[in-house]
Amino acid sequence: MTGVVFVTSLLLALGAYGALTRRNAVAVVISLEIMMNAANLNLVAFSRLHTPELMTGQVFALLAIAVGACEAAVGLALILAVYRRYGTTDLDRINLLRG
């Protein structure tokens, strides 16, 4: 189990690093998906450890992938809308709001 967690936590950290440092919105979304997939990997691996016959983790992971796809769809739609208005997907240059 430690092996699995080591790999997936590395993946999670990598995704978080990408999401925080990338300036292109599409690259940020990709980084976020990497973070989600770190969790999915965890779920599948733990499912084999605990209840391989029930496949709880597998079902959970499938569900999470489906939900992640919905999320990415809405996110990309937002990016497209932003691109049309601002003419860029550079998050540093989209800064009309103060906060």
Place this chain on the structure above:
Amino acid sequence: MHGVELLIPKLVLVALVLAMLPASFMLEGRRRRTALAVVALFLVAALAADISLVGSSGRFWADSIVVDGSTIFADLVILVLVLVLVVSRLDGGAHEKEEGDFLLLLLLSALGASVLASAGNLLVLFLGLEITIIPTYALVAFRTEEDRSYEAGLKYFVLSVMATALLLYGLSLVYGTTGSVLLPPVVGEGSPLLYAGLVLVLVGFSFKLAVLPFHQWMPDVFEVSPPEVASFLAVGPKVAAVAVLVRLLAGFPAGEGPWVPALIFLAVASMVGGNLMAFRQENLRRMLAYSAVAHGGYAVIGLAAGNAAGSDGALLYFAAYGVGALGAFLVVAVLERGGEGALIQDMAGLARRAPLLAGAMTVFLVSLIGIPLFSGFWGKLSVFWAAVQADMAWLAVIGTLNSAAALGYYGNVLRQMYMEEAVPGPGVTGKWGTRENGMRMALVVVVVMTMAVGLAPGLLLDIIG
């Protein structure tokens, strides 16, 4: 199936969402009013069903859906919230042309919050949370005439998905270490990995509750989203998140463990930070956003106390605070539709220009401050009392000092409305500041709720208990 009547409030929401997918155009034509009234009637029916369920409980589908006091309470808050918002739009909101899409997304999000509040295992928890949050990405960016709304939507999206990913990772660790997805988790000995998982879950939920330091999205979102969406986000998802957090934390030994100081930190940071930043705001919506951060902190006191009074108190808090916040945002909606500016100083002389509107706003603000006999007071009292019972009296003291400090910025709005002279220019007119009967009705209902809860808080507590 036995006990299916327990699910009626959720089933009505499901039916409304499914019906609205093909029929949303009905909300945009000449019969818009009638269609909205039908939606409102269904919501009233769901509300009546929910109230008739008080006191009953049940579990469905291998314990994946749990209906108990906190679920029924959360459903009640969510349904009232959506109902008031629908009524307030009866006579045309800012987006008459896209009313169908708007309402579909709002109802979908409400359904998600309702599912989240009744989650009996980690899968349903995750699914409920996502059904709640994903529609709000679109809702936040709904004012398409405004560039900044897309920007707020995108920023909200990025931060929110990040929190979701951390939360999912935390859930996977909880599942991995306990070997089960059921709520509350069977903790046993506990291990560092399990605690790491719990901390990640708490981070994820802190973001949804918008407590400091995970609050950055809130001011932006509150500033540019439609006011209805802001008021929904301030209450609906939060009350559901608290209901499910209580169920999750129930598995862990009460009052000890590394998450207690974490919760205390979140509570104190949000109260103090939220209030300090609220002082500096000139924009009414941003002020309400930072004060919402502070209010989130008060509610977290209840969770940190870790006793039954605390978990009930946290739920009650969001309901008691929620009516005030909902009312304040309805007033914001009236002001905006009337062409008023967005700054607090633009409210100067409102008491003379629109006396009843100013009166309603006064009731909401007084409730938000937490003055006795208005709903907000009982929310504060219940969480502070829980903290005292859990030997954290100092936390209650910090909370009390903070609510006294909040008088400063809420009082500033009152001062502008009553003491300052109005600046001539475009703005709201008439007693209510609006000619829309639906909006007036919504305002009256929220004022009545604020006073009713304030005078008889036992009504709400009985539902949870």
